[in-house]
Amino acid sequence: MKARFHLPGIATHFKFNLVFATVLEQFPQYFRDVEIASFYGAFPQSIWNGGRTQEGVCDKRFVKTVLHAFNERGIPVRFTFTNPALEKKHLNDKFCNMVMSLADNGLNEAIVVSPLLEEYIRKNYPSFKLTSSTCKRLNDGDRLAAELEKDYHIVVVDYDLNNKFDILEKLPNKDKCEFLVNSNCRPNCPDRAQHYYNVGVQQINYANHMRKYPDQPYDPLIFGDGKNQNCPFFTRSIFDIRELSTNIRPGDIWEKYLPMGFSQFKIEGRTAWLFNLIETYVYYMAKPEFADKARYTLIDFCTANNVITVNE
Protein backbone atom coordinates (compact mmCIF):
# COMPACT_ATOMS: atom_id res chain seq x y z
CA MET A 1 0.00 0.00 0.00
CA LYS A 2 1.41 3.30 -1.06
CA ALA A 3 1.20 6.41 1.09
CA ARG A 4 0.85 9.62 -0.93
CA PHE A 5 2.44 12.63 0.75
CA HIS A 6 1.63 16.28 0.12
CA LEU A 7 4.76 18.24 0.98
CA PRO A 8 5.18 21.88 1.98
CA GLY A 9 6.77 24.75 0.14
CA ILE A 10 7.03 25.64 -3.53
CA ALA A 11 8.81 28.95 -3.04
CA THR A 12 10.23 28.83 0.49
CA HIS A 13 11.50 25.26 0.20
CA PHE A 14 11.76 24.97 -3.58
CA LYS A 15 15.39 23.88 -3.77
CA PHE A 16 15.12 21.63 -0.76
CA ASN A 17 12.04 19.90 -2.13
CA LEU A 18 13.71 19.39 -5.48
CA VAL A 19 16.65 17.82 -3.65
CA PHE A 20 14.26 15.61 -1.68
CA ALA A 21 12.46 14.46 -4.84
CA THR A 22 15.85 13.54 -6.32
CA VAL A 23 16.97 11.62 -3.23
CA LEU A 24 13.65 9.74 -3.13
CA GLU A 25 14.09 8.83 -6.78
CA GLN A 26 17.75 7.80 -6.49
CA PHE A 27 17.64 5.99 -3.14
CA PRO A 28 14.24 4.24 -3.06
CA GLN A 29 15.74 1.54 -0.82
CA TYR A 30 15.90 4.07 2.07
CA PHE A 31 12.19 4.84 1.94
CA ARG A 32 8.90 3.26 2.81
CA ASP A 33 6.35 2.73 0.05
CA VAL A 34 5.69 6.44 -0.52
CA GLU A 35 5.15 8.85 -3.34
CA ILE A 36 4.97 12.60 -3.57
CA ALA A 37 1.33 13.49 -4.22
CA SER A 38 2.05 17.20 -4.53
CA PHE A 39 4.22 20.07 -3.42
CA TYR A 40 1.90 22.70 -2.07
CA GLY A 41 2.29 26.38 -1.28
CA ALA A 42 2.03 29.77 -2.88
CA PHE A 43 4.28 32.11 -4.75
CA PRO A 44 4.78 35.29 -2.79
CA GLN A 45 2.95 37.75 -2.85
CA SER A 46 -0.23 35.84 -3.82
CA ILE A 47 -3.14 37.68 -2.27
CA TRP A 48 -5.25 34.50 -2.46
CA ASN A 49 -2.80 32.63 -0.22
CA GLY A 50 -3.89 31.42 3.22
CA GLY A 51 -2.79 29.26 6.11
CA ARG A 52 0.62 30.90 6.53
CA THR A 53 1.53 34.45 5.62
CA GLN A 54 3.76 34.25 2.62
CA GLU A 55 6.24 37.08 2.41
CA GLY A 56 8.61 37.94 -0.40
CA VAL A 57 8.30 38.66 -4.08
CA CYS A 58 8.91 36.55 -7.15
CA ASP A 59 8.68 37.09 -10.85
CA LYS A 60 7.14 35.16 -13.69
CA ARG A 61 10.37 33.34 -14.57
CA PHE A 62 10.69 31.91 -11.08
CA VAL A 63 7.07 30.74 -11.21
CA LYS A 64 7.76 29.02 -14.53
CA THR A 65 10.97 27.45 -13.21
CA VAL A 66 9.23 25.93 -10.20
CA LEU A 67 6.25 24.65 -12.18
CA HIS A 68 8.52 23.13 -14.81
CA ALA A 69 10.86 21.52 -12.26
CA PHE A 70 8.07 19.73 -10.39
CA ASN A 71 5.70 19.06 -13.28
CA GLU A 72 8.33 17.47 -15.49
CA ARG A 73 8.80 14.93 -12.71
CA GLY A 74 5.09 14.25 -12.86
CA ILE A 75 4.52 15.95 -9.49
CA PRO A 76 1.56 18.36 -9.21
CA VAL A 77 1.95 21.79 -7.67
CA ARG A 78 -0.98 22.63 -5.44
CA PHE A 79 -1.71 26.23 -4.56
CA THR A 80 -2.77 27.11 -1.04
CA PHE A 81 -5.37 29.61 -2.20
CA THR A 82 -7.16 29.38 1.10
CA ASN A 83 -7.48 32.99 2.14
CA PRO A 84 -10.83 33.18 3.96
CA ALA A 85 -10.84 36.99 3.96
CA LEU A 86 -11.08 37.42 0.19
CA GLU A 87 -13.61 39.78 -1.35
CA LYS A 88 -14.92 39.97 -4.88
CA LYS A 89 -12.42 42.71 -5.74
CA HIS A 90 -9.53 40.29 -5.16
CA LEU A 91 -10.68 37.72 -7.70
CA ASN A 92 -9.20 39.44 -10.73
CA ASP A 93 -5.82 39.82 -8.98
CA LYS A 94 -3.28 40.00 -11.77
CA PHE A 95 -0.51 38.02 -10.08
CA CYS A 96 -2.69 35.12 -8.93
CA ASN A 97 -4.39 34.86 -12.31
CA MET A 98 -0.99 34.87 -14.01
CA VAL A 99 0.12 32.00 -11.75
CA MET A 100 -3.06 30.06 -12.47
CA SER A 101 -2.69 30.55 -16.23
CA LEU A 102 0.92 29.37 -16.18
CA ALA A 103 0.00 26.28 -14.15
CA ASP A 104 -3.19 25.43 -16.07
CA ASN A 105 -2.17 22.07 -17.52
CA GLY A 106 -4.49 19.50 -15.96
CA LEU A 107 -1.82 18.33 -13.51
CA ASN A 108 -1.82 21.16 -11.02
CA GLU A 109 -4.24 21.76 -8.24
CA ALA A 110 -5.58 24.37 -5.83
CA ILE A 111 -6.78 24.22 -2.25
CA VAL A 112 -9.82 26.38 -1.56
CA VAL A 113 -11.80 27.82 1.35
CA SER A 114 -13.59 30.91 0.08
CA PRO A 115 -16.76 29.96 -1.89
CA LEU A 116 -16.23 33.13 -3.89
CA LEU A 117 -12.78 32.08 -5.07
CA GLU A 118 -13.81 28.46 -5.52
CA GLU A 119 -16.59 29.50 -7.88
CA TYR A 120 -14.24 31.81 -9.75
CA ILE A 121 -11.64 29.07 -10.23
CA ARG A 122 -14.21 26.45 -11.27
CA LYS A 123 -15.46 28.87 -13.91
CA ASN A 124 -12.19 30.26 -15.22
CA TYR A 125 -9.76 27.37 -14.66
CA PRO A 126 -11.93 24.27 -14.85
CA SER A 127 -9.04 21.87 -15.35
CA PHE A 128 -7.66 22.52 -11.84
CA LYS A 129 -8.36 19.75 -9.35
CA LEU A 130 -9.70 21.28 -6.16
CA THR A 131 -8.94 20.36 -2.57
CA SER A 132 -11.25 21.41 0.23
CA SER A 133 -9.07 23.03 2.87
CA THR A 134 -8.48 22.12 6.48
CA CYS A 135 -8.97 25.83 7.16
CA LYS A 136 -12.75 25.21 6.90
CA ARG A 137 -12.55 23.64 10.35
CA LEU A 138 -15.05 20.82 9.62
CA ASN A 139 -14.39 19.16 12.94
CA ASP A 140 -17.33 16.81 13.16
CA GLY A 141 -17.88 13.63 11.20
CA ASP A 142 -21.18 14.65 9.60
CA ARG A 143 -19.96 17.89 8.08
CA LEU A 144 -16.82 16.16 6.84
CA ALA A 145 -18.86 13.32 5.31
CA ALA A 146 -21.02 15.86 3.52
CA GLU A 147 -17.90 17.60 2.16
CA LEU A 148 -16.60 14.27 0.86
CA GLU A 149 -19.76 13.86 -1.22
CA LYS A 150 -19.08 17.13 -3.06
CA ASP A 151 -17.07 17.58 -6.21
CA TYR A 152 -13.65 17.84 -4.60
CA HIS A 153 -10.59 15.91 -5.67
CA ILE A 154 -9.44 15.80 -2.05
CA VAL A 155 -10.82 16.93 1.31
CA VAL A 156 -8.33 17.72 4.07
CA VAL A 157 -9.59 16.34 7.36
CA ASP A 158 -9.67 18.68 10.33
CA TYR A 159 -6.79 17.79 12.65
CA ASP A 160 -9.17 17.34 15.60
CA LEU A 161 -10.59 14.26 13.89
CA ASN A 162 -7.15 12.67 13.59
CA ASN A 163 -6.90 9.28 15.29
CA LYS A 164 -10.65 9.22 16.07
CA PHE A 165 -11.05 5.92 14.34
CA ASP A 166 -14.70 5.42 15.33
CA ILE A 167 -15.61 8.56 13.35
CA LEU A 168 -13.11 7.97 10.56
CA GLU A 169 -14.30 4.47 9.76
CA LYS A 170 -17.80 5.78 8.95
CA LEU A 171 -16.55 8.26 6.34
CA PRO A 172 -17.43 7.77 2.67
CA ASN A 173 -14.85 8.19 -0.14
CA LYS A 174 -11.88 7.48 2.11
CA ASP A 175 -9.48 7.74 -0.83
CA LYS A 176 -10.37 11.45 -1.04
CA CYS A 177 -9.40 12.15 2.59
CA GLU A 178 -6.09 13.83 3.35
CA PHE A 179 -4.67 13.84 6.87
CA LEU A 180 -2.50 16.59 8.30
CA VAL A 181 -0.09 14.39 10.23
CA ASN A 182 2.24 16.79 12.06
CA SER A 183 0.25 19.79 13.17
CA ASN A 184 2.02 22.12 15.58
CA CYS A 185 -1.28 23.41 16.93
CA ARG A 186 -2.80 22.58 20.25
CA PRO A 187 -5.69 20.13 19.92
CA ASN A 188 -9.20 21.68 19.98
CA CYS A 189 -7.74 25.15 19.53
CA PRO A 190 -10.61 27.60 19.98
CA ASP A 191 -8.77 30.25 17.98
CA ARG A 192 -8.01 28.19 14.89
CA ALA A 193 -10.58 29.62 12.47
CA GLN A 194 -9.89 33.16 13.68
CA HIS A 195 -6.17 32.56 13.27
CA TYR A 196 -6.65 31.57 9.64
CA TYR A 197 -8.81 34.64 9.10
CA ASN A 198 -6.10 36.86 10.62
CA VAL A 199 -3.46 35.27 8.40
CA GLY A 200 -5.71 36.01 5.42
CA VAL A 201 -6.07 39.66 6.38
CA GLN A 202 -2.32 39.92 6.88
CA GLN A 203 -1.69 38.37 3.47
CA ILE A 204 -3.96 40.96 1.83
CA ASN A 205 -2.25 43.79 3.71
CA TYR A 206 1.14 42.43 2.76
CA ALA A 207 0.33 42.02 -0.93
CA ASN A 208 -1.21 45.48 -1.13
CA HIS A 209 1.74 47.04 0.66
CA MET A 210 4.31 45.37 -1.61
CA ARG A 211 2.43 46.53 -4.66
CA LYS A 212 2.32 50.14 -3.52
CA TYR A 213 5.70 50.33 -1.78
CA PRO A 214 7.96 47.61 -3.18
CA ASP A 215 10.98 49.46 -1.81
CA GLN A 216 9.77 49.53 1.81
CA PRO A 217 9.71 46.61 4.24
CA TYR A 218 6.34 45.43 5.47
CA ASP A 219 5.79 46.11 9.15
CA PRO A 220 2.93 44.17 10.77
CA LEU A 221 2.88 46.71 13.61
CA ILE A 222 1.72 49.47 11.26
CA PHE A 223 -1.17 47.33 10.05
CA GLY A 224 -1.99 46.00 13.51
CA ASP A 225 -2.26 42.49 12.06
CA GLY A 226 0.64 40.85 13.85
CA LYS A 227 -1.32 39.30 16.68
CA ASN A 228 -0.97 35.80 15.19
CA GLN A 229 2.65 35.98 16.10
CA ASN A 230 1.70 35.62 19.74
CA CYS A 231 0.80 31.95 19.27
CA PRO A 232 3.54 30.08 21.13
CA PHE A 233 3.08 26.81 19.25
CA PHE A 234 4.74 27.77 15.97
CA THR A 235 8.13 26.95 17.37
CA ARG A 236 7.39 23.39 18.48
CA SER A 237 9.84 20.93 16.97
CA ILE A 238 8.95 17.52 15.59
CA PHE A 239 9.87 16.06 18.96
CA ASP A 240 7.61 18.42 20.87
CA ILE A 241 4.51 17.55 18.83
CA ARG A 242 4.72 13.77 19.01
CA GLU A 243 2.77 13.57 22.23
CA LEU A 244 -0.15 15.65 20.95
CA SER A 245 -3.35 13.64 20.59
CA THR A 246 -3.72 14.91 17.04
CA ASN A 247 -0.27 13.76 15.93
CA ILE A 248 -0.29 10.84 13.50
CA ARG A 249 2.67 8.52 13.85
CA PRO A 250 4.22 6.86 10.81
CA GLY A 251 3.54 3.45 12.34
CA ASP A 252 -0.17 4.33 12.47
CA ILE A 253 -0.15 5.43 8.84
CA TRP A 254 0.98 1.98 7.75
CA GLU A 255 -0.81 -0.09 10.34
CA LYS A 256 -4.11 1.75 10.70
CA TYR A 257 -4.80 4.45 8.13
CA LEU A 258 -3.68 2.66 4.96
CA PRO A 259 -5.49 -0.61 5.82
CA MET A 260 -8.67 1.46 6.39
CA GLY A 261 -8.43 2.81 2.84
CA PHE A 262 -6.89 6.22 3.55
CA SER A 263 -3.86 7.03 1.42
CA GLN A 264 -3.27 10.80 1.40
CA PHE A 265 -1.18 12.54 4.02
CA LYS A 266 -0.08 16.12 4.42
CA ILE A 267 3.09 17.28 6.15
CA GLU A 268 2.94 20.90 7.24
CA GLY A 269 6.06 23.06 7.28
CA ARG A 270 5.93 25.82 4.69
CA THR A 271 7.56 28.19 7.12
CA ALA A 272 9.44 25.56 9.14
CA TRP A 273 13.14 25.57 9.94
CA LEU A 274 14.86 23.43 7.34
CA PHE A 275 16.43 20.90 9.70
CA ASN A 276 13.11 20.35 11.43
CA LEU A 277 11.59 19.69 8.03
CA ILE A 278 14.37 17.27 7.13
CA GLU A 279 13.77 15.40 10.39
CA THR A 280 10.04 15.36 9.67
CA TYR A 281 10.42 14.00 6.12
CA VAL A 282 12.81 11.33 7.34
CA TYR A 283 10.57 10.40 10.27
CA TYR A 284 7.51 9.92 8.10
CA MET A 285 8.92 8.62 4.85
CA ALA A 286 12.20 6.79 5.52
CA LYS A 287 12.27 3.19 6.70
CA PRO A 288 13.28 3.38 10.40
CA GLU A 289 16.36 1.22 9.82
CA PHE A 290 17.54 3.56 7.04
CA ALA A 291 16.56 6.84 8.72
CA ASP A 292 20.15 7.83 9.56
CA LYS A 293 21.41 7.10 6.06
CA ALA A 294 18.45 8.84 4.44
CA ARG A 295 19.01 11.95 6.59
CA TYR A 296 22.74 11.94 5.96
CA THR A 297 22.22 11.61 2.20
CA LEU A 298 19.61 14.33 2.21
CA ILE A 299 21.88 16.72 4.11
CA ASP A 300 24.77 15.77 1.83
CA PHE A 301 22.69 16.58 -1.27
CA CYS A 302 21.50 19.82 0.37
CA THR A 303 25.12 20.80 0.93
CA ALA A 304 26.13 19.88 -2.63
CA ASN A 305 23.28 22.05 -3.93
CA ASN A 306 23.88 25.00 -1.61
CA VAL A 307 20.61 24.59 0.25
CA ILE A 308 22.87 24.28 3.27
CA THR A 309 26.30 25.85 3.49
CA VAL A 310 28.68 24.37 6.00
CA ASN A 311 31.42 26.70 7.14
CA GLU A 312 34.25 24.16 6.84
Place this chain on the structure above:
Amino acid sequence: MKARFHLPGITRNFSFNLIFAHMLKNCPYYFREGVEIASFFGTFPPAVWNGGRNVKGRCDEGFIKQVLKAFNDMGIPVRFTFTNPCITEELVHDEFCNRILELAYNDLNEVIVNSQLLEDYIRDKYPKYKLTSSTCKRLDTIDGPISELKKDYHIVVLDYDLNNQYDLLEKIPPGDRNRVEILCNTLCDPKCKMRKEHYRLIGENSIAYNEYVKSGKTTPFNLSDYYEINEENAIHCKCRERNSFEIRKLPTHVSPDDIWGKYMPMGFEQFKLEGRTAGRIFLTENYLYYMAKPECRDEARLMLLFNLEKNGIIRVDK
Protein backbone atom coordinates in the same frame (compact mmCIF):
# COMPACT_ATOMS: atom_id res chain seq x y z
CA MET B 1 32.03 3.69 34.71
CA LYS B 2 33.44 6.48 32.64
CA ALA B 3 33.65 6.78 28.86
CA ARG B 4 36.27 9.42 28.29
CA PHE B 5 36.28 10.62 24.68
CA HIS B 6 39.20 12.29 22.95
CA LEU B 7 37.71 14.44 20.20
CA PRO B 8 39.29 15.74 17.00
CA GLY B 9 40.26 19.25 16.10
CA ILE B 10 41.33 22.44 17.82
CA THR B 11 41.59 24.81 14.84
CA ARG B 12 39.19 24.04 11.97
CA ASN B 13 36.85 22.27 14.36
CA PHE B 14 37.33 24.75 17.19
CA SER B 15 33.89 26.40 17.06
CA PHE B 16 32.16 23.10 16.37
CA ASN B 17 33.84 21.44 19.33
CA LEU B 18 33.15 24.36 21.64
CA ILE B 19 29.47 24.23 20.72
CA PHE B 20 29.44 20.47 21.28
CA ALA B 21 31.16 20.79 24.67
CA HIS B 22 28.56 23.30 25.82
CA MET B 23 25.74 21.08 24.61
CA LEU B 24 27.14 18.12 26.52
CA LYS B 25 27.26 20.32 29.62
CA ASN B 26 23.83 21.91 29.15
CA CYS B 27 21.88 18.87 27.91
CA PRO B 28 23.40 15.88 29.76
CA TYR B 29 20.13 13.93 29.47
CA TYR B 30 20.78 13.37 25.74
CA PHE B 31 23.99 11.49 26.43
CA ARG B 32 25.00 8.02 27.52
CA GLU B 33 26.05 7.34 31.04
CA GLY B 34 29.60 8.33 31.92
CA VAL B 35 30.42 10.34 28.79
CA GLU B 36 33.13 12.92 29.35
CA ILE B 37 35.38 14.89 27.04
CA ALA B 38 38.88 13.71 27.92
CA SER B 39 40.57 16.10 25.50
CA PHE B 40 40.31 17.92 22.22
CA PHE B 41 43.32 16.89 20.18
CA GLY B 42 44.97 18.50 17.19
CA THR B 43 47.47 21.12 16.20
CA PHE B 44 47.86 24.77 15.40
CA PRO B 45 49.16 25.09 11.82
CA PRO B 46 51.81 25.36 10.55
CA ALA B 47 53.33 23.39 13.48
CA VAL B 48 56.07 21.26 11.96
CA TRP B 49 55.86 18.71 14.77
CA ASN B 50 52.31 17.79 13.75
CA GLY B 51 51.63 14.31 12.41
CA GLY B 52 48.77 12.02 11.50
CA ARG B 53 46.94 14.43 9.19
CA ASN B 54 48.04 17.29 6.98
CA VAL B 55 46.83 20.45 8.61
CA LYS B 56 47.30 23.55 6.52
CA GLY B 57 46.80 27.16 7.43
CA ARG B 58 48.36 29.66 9.76
CA CYS B 59 47.31 30.91 13.11
CA ASP B 60 48.58 33.62 15.32
CA GLU B 61 49.24 33.73 19.01
CA GLY B 62 45.94 35.44 19.78
CA PHE B 63 44.01 32.56 18.25
CA ILE B 64 46.09 29.96 20.08
CA LYS B 65 45.48 31.69 23.39
CA GLN B 66 41.77 31.92 22.68
CA VAL B 67 41.45 28.19 21.90
CA LEU B 68 43.47 27.15 24.94
CA LYS B 69 41.48 29.40 27.22
CA ALA B 70 38.10 28.36 25.83
CA PHE B 71 38.74 24.65 26.35
CA ASN B 72 40.82 24.89 29.52
CA ASP B 73 38.23 27.15 31.17
CA MET B 74 35.78 24.27 30.78
CA GLY B 75 38.32 21.97 32.42
CA ILE B 76 39.06 20.21 29.13
CA PRO B 77 42.68 19.49 28.17
CA VAL B 78 44.06 20.33 24.75
CA ARG B 79 46.27 17.54 23.46
CA PHE B 80 48.76 18.27 20.70
CA THR B 81 49.26 15.74 17.91
CA PHE B 82 53.00 16.23 17.77
CA THR B 83 53.50 12.83 16.15
CA ASN B 84 55.61 13.71 13.14
CA PRO B 85 57.94 10.71 12.79
CA CYS B 86 60.49 12.69 10.72
CA ILE B 87 61.67 15.07 13.42
CA THR B 88 65.36 16.02 13.25
CA GLU B 89 67.64 17.55 15.84
CA GLU B 90 67.15 20.91 14.18
CA LEU B 91 63.36 20.69 14.16
CA VAL B 92 63.02 20.14 17.90
CA HIS B 93 64.07 23.76 18.31
CA ASP B 94 61.30 25.02 16.04
CA GLU B 95 60.23 28.37 17.39
CA PHE B 96 56.50 28.14 16.65
CA CYS B 97 56.07 24.68 18.20
CA ASN B 98 58.03 25.63 21.28
CA ARG B 99 55.90 28.77 21.61
CA ILE B 100 52.73 26.62 21.50
CA LEU B 101 54.06 24.43 24.30
CA GLU B 102 54.99 27.50 26.34
CA LEU B 103 51.52 29.02 25.92
CA ALA B 104 49.76 25.78 26.86
CA TYR B 105 52.09 24.92 29.71
CA ASN B 106 49.83 24.23 32.67
CA ASP B 107 48.87 21.09 34.53
CA LEU B 108 46.03 20.33 32.15
CA ASN B 109 47.32 20.11 28.59
CA GLU B 110 48.92 17.12 26.94
CA VAL B 111 51.02 16.01 23.99
CA ILE B 112 50.90 12.89 21.82
CA VAL B 113 54.35 11.73 20.82
CA ASN B 114 55.87 9.38 18.29
CA SER B 115 59.47 10.52 17.59
CA GLN B 116 61.82 9.50 20.41
CA LEU B 117 63.93 12.60 19.75
CA LEU B 118 60.98 14.92 20.26
CA GLU B 119 59.71 12.95 23.24
CA ASP B 120 63.06 13.26 25.00
CA TYR B 121 63.18 16.98 24.23
CA ILE B 122 59.65 17.60 25.60
CA ARG B 123 60.32 15.52 28.74
CA ASP B 124 63.43 17.55 29.36
CA LYS B 125 62.15 21.02 28.55
CA TYR B 126 58.45 20.78 29.47
CA PRO B 127 58.29 18.09 32.16
CA LYS B 128 54.75 18.94 33.26
CA TYR B 129 53.14 17.76 30.01
CA LYS B 130 51.30 14.47 30.19
CA LEU B 131 52.45 12.36 27.27
CA THR B 132 50.40 10.00 25.12
CA SER B 133 52.12 7.29 23.10
CA SER B 134 50.79 7.58 19.56
CA THR B 135 48.94 5.06 17.43
CA CYS B 136 51.34 6.16 14.66
CA LYS B 137 53.95 3.85 16.22
CA ARG B 138 52.05 0.95 14.65
CA LEU B 139 52.62 -1.46 17.56
CA ASP B 140 50.22 -4.03 16.17
CA THR B 141 51.07 -7.00 18.37
CA ILE B 142 49.78 -7.05 21.92
CA ASP B 143 53.31 -7.05 23.34
CA GLY B 144 53.75 -3.56 21.87
CA PRO B 145 51.20 -1.73 24.00
CA ILE B 146 51.90 -3.93 27.05
CA SER B 147 55.52 -2.88 26.98
CA GLU B 148 54.58 0.73 26.19
CA LEU B 149 52.28 0.79 29.23
CA LYS B 150 55.23 -0.03 31.45
CA LYS B 151 56.79 3.28 30.44
CA ASP B 152 55.96 6.67 31.81
CA TYR B 153 53.06 7.48 29.51
CA HIS B 154 49.83 9.02 30.69
CA ILE B 155 47.98 7.19 27.90
CA VAL B 156 48.90 4.66 25.21
CA VAL B 157 46.78 4.66 22.04
CA LEU B 158 46.19 1.15 20.83
CA ASP B 159 46.91 0.18 17.24
CA TYR B 160 43.59 -0.15 15.41
CA ASP B 161 44.42 -3.71 14.28
CA LEU B 162 44.11 -4.83 17.90
CA ASN B 163 40.58 -3.46 18.16
CA ASN B 164 37.93 -6.04 19.05
CA GLN B 165 40.52 -8.80 19.52
CA TYR B 166 39.28 -9.54 23.01
CA ASP B 167 41.51 -12.56 23.61
CA LEU B 168 44.53 -10.30 23.10
CA LEU B 169 43.07 -7.32 24.95
CA GLU B 170 42.53 -9.58 27.98
CA LYS B 171 46.32 -9.87 28.22
CA ILE B 172 46.66 -6.17 29.05
CA PRO B 173 47.04 -5.97 32.86
CA PRO B 174 43.71 -4.81 34.35
CA GLY B 175 45.46 -2.05 36.29
CA ASP B 176 46.76 -0.52 33.06
CA ARG B 177 43.56 -0.65 31.04
CA ASN B 178 42.35 2.79 32.09
CA ARG B 179 45.47 4.18 30.38
CA VAL B 180 44.71 2.49 27.06
CA GLU B 181 42.95 4.59 24.41
CA ILE B 182 40.96 2.90 21.67
CA LEU B 183 40.63 4.55 18.25
CA CYS B 184 37.01 3.71 17.52
CA ASN B 185 36.13 4.98 14.09
CA THR B 186 39.09 4.65 11.80
CA LEU B 187 38.55 5.05 8.07
CA CYS B 188 41.58 2.93 7.20
CA ASP B 189 41.70 -0.52 5.67
CA PRO B 190 42.40 -3.11 8.37
CA LYS B 191 45.97 -4.44 8.37
CA CYS B 192 47.06 -1.66 6.04
CA LYS B 193 50.62 -2.34 4.94
CA MET B 194 51.15 1.30 4.02
CA ARG B 195 50.06 2.77 7.34
CA LYS B 196 53.47 3.61 8.74
CA GLU B 197 54.69 4.86 5.38
CA HIS B 198 51.58 7.00 5.12
CA TYR B 199 52.35 8.65 8.46
CA ARG B 200 55.95 9.23 7.31
CA LEU B 201 54.77 10.96 4.12
CA ILE B 202 52.39 13.12 6.12
CA GLY B 203 55.32 14.03 8.39
CA GLU B 204 57.51 15.00 5.41
CA ASN B 205 54.61 16.95 4.02
CA SER B 206 54.28 18.85 7.29
CA ILE B 207 57.96 19.76 7.09
CA ALA B 208 57.64 20.90 3.47
CA TYR B 209 54.57 22.98 4.29
CA ASN B 210 56.30 24.58 7.25
CA GLU B 211 59.28 25.49 5.08
CA TYR B 212 56.92 26.95 2.51
CA VAL B 213 55.24 29.15 5.14
CA LYS B 214 58.60 30.31 6.48
CA SER B 215 59.84 31.08 2.96
CA GLY B 216 57.26 33.87 2.71
CA LYS B 217 56.19 32.80 -0.77
CA THR B 218 52.96 34.34 -1.98
CA THR B 219 52.07 31.59 -4.46
CA PRO B 220 49.84 28.83 -3.06
CA PHE B 221 51.44 25.71 -1.60
CA ASN B 222 51.43 23.11 -4.34
CA LEU B 223 51.93 19.47 -3.39
CA SER B 224 52.82 18.52 -6.94
CA ASP B 225 56.07 20.41 -6.40
CA TYR B 226 56.90 17.64 -3.91
CA TYR B 227 56.17 14.52 -5.96
CA GLU B 228 58.18 12.15 -3.77
CA ILE B 229 56.29 12.95 -0.60
CA ASN B 230 52.86 13.39 -2.11
CA GLU B 231 50.76 10.68 -0.52
CA GLU B 232 48.35 10.83 -3.45
CA ASN B 233 51.08 9.57 -5.76
CA ALA B 234 52.76 7.22 -3.33
CA ILE B 235 49.81 5.40 -1.79
CA HIS B 236 46.60 5.97 -3.76
CA CYS B 237 44.62 5.64 -0.55
CA LYS B 238 40.87 5.78 -1.13
CA CYS B 239 39.89 5.15 2.46
CA ARG B 240 39.00 8.77 3.17
CA GLU B 241 36.09 8.50 0.78
CA ARG B 242 34.35 6.21 3.27
CA ASN B 243 31.44 7.87 5.01
CA SER B 244 30.34 7.46 8.57
CA PHE B 245 28.12 4.47 7.71
CA GLU B 246 30.65 2.59 5.57
CA ILE B 247 33.27 2.56 8.31
CA ARG B 248 30.86 0.76 10.63
CA LYS B 249 31.29 -2.38 8.52
CA LEU B 250 35.07 -2.58 9.07
CA PRO B 251 36.25 -5.27 11.53
CA THR B 252 38.38 -2.67 13.31
CA HIS B 253 35.30 -0.53 14.00
CA VAL B 254 34.41 -0.22 17.67
CA SER B 255 30.68 0.33 18.06
CA PRO B 256 29.14 2.33 20.91
CA ASP B 257 27.30 -0.78 22.08
CA ASP B 258 30.65 -2.59 22.34
CA ILE B 259 32.13 0.33 24.27
CA TRP B 260 29.41 0.11 26.90
CA GLY B 261 28.83 -3.63 26.67
CA LYS B 262 32.39 -4.95 26.41
CA TYR B 263 35.22 -2.42 26.66
CA MET B 264 34.04 -0.50 29.73
CA PRO B 265 33.24 -3.65 31.74
CA MET B 266 36.79 -4.83 30.91
CA GLY B 267 38.18 -1.64 32.45
CA PHE B 268 38.89 0.41 29.31
CA GLU B 269 37.69 3.98 29.57
CA GLN B 270 39.50 6.08 26.98
CA PHE B 271 38.17 6.32 23.45
CA LYS B 272 39.37 8.36 20.53
CA LEU B 273 37.26 9.58 17.62
CA GLU B 274 39.21 10.59 14.55
CA GLY B 275 37.97 13.37 12.28
CA ARG B 276 40.38 16.30 12.37
CA THR B 277 39.98 16.86 8.64
CA ALA B 278 36.37 15.62 8.38
CA GLY B 279 33.34 17.73 7.56
CA ARG B 280 30.96 19.07 10.19
CA ILE B 281 28.10 16.83 9.13
CA PHE B 282 30.32 13.74 9.41
CA LEU B 283 31.40 14.87 12.87
CA THR B 284 27.82 15.53 13.94
CA GLU B 285 26.78 12.04 12.93
CA ASN B 286 29.84 10.47 14.55
CA TYR B 287 29.71 12.31 17.85
CA LEU B 288 26.05 11.51 18.35
CA TYR B 289 26.43 7.91 17.22
CA TYR B 290 28.98 7.37 19.94
CA MET B 291 27.91 9.63 22.75
CA ALA B 292 24.13 10.18 22.56
CA LYS B 293 21.68 7.67 23.95
CA PRO B 294 20.17 5.89 20.92
CA GLU B 295 16.66 6.97 21.88
CA CYS B 296 17.76 10.63 22.15
CA ARG B 297 20.04 10.72 19.13
CA ASP B 298 17.59 12.31 16.69
CA GLU B 299 16.58 15.03 19.11
CA ALA B 300 20.19 15.69 20.11
CA ARG B 301 21.15 15.97 16.43
CA LEU B 302 18.42 18.53 15.80
CA MET B 303 19.57 20.53 18.83
CA LEU B 304 23.21 20.40 17.72
CA LEU B 305 22.30 21.50 14.18
CA PHE B 306 20.21 24.31 15.69
CA ASN B 307 23.18 25.48 17.73
CA LEU B 308 25.53 25.16 14.77
CA GLU B 309 23.24 27.34 12.68
CA LYS B 310 22.80 29.92 15.43
CA ASN B 311 26.59 30.13 15.73
CA GLY B 312 27.18 30.49 12.00
CA ILE B 313 28.82 27.10 11.41
CA ILE B 314 25.96 26.06 9.15
CA ARG B 315 23.91 28.40 7.01
CA VAL B 316 20.53 27.52 5.56
CA ASP B 317 19.61 29.07 2.24
CA LYS B 318 16.26 30.72 2.93
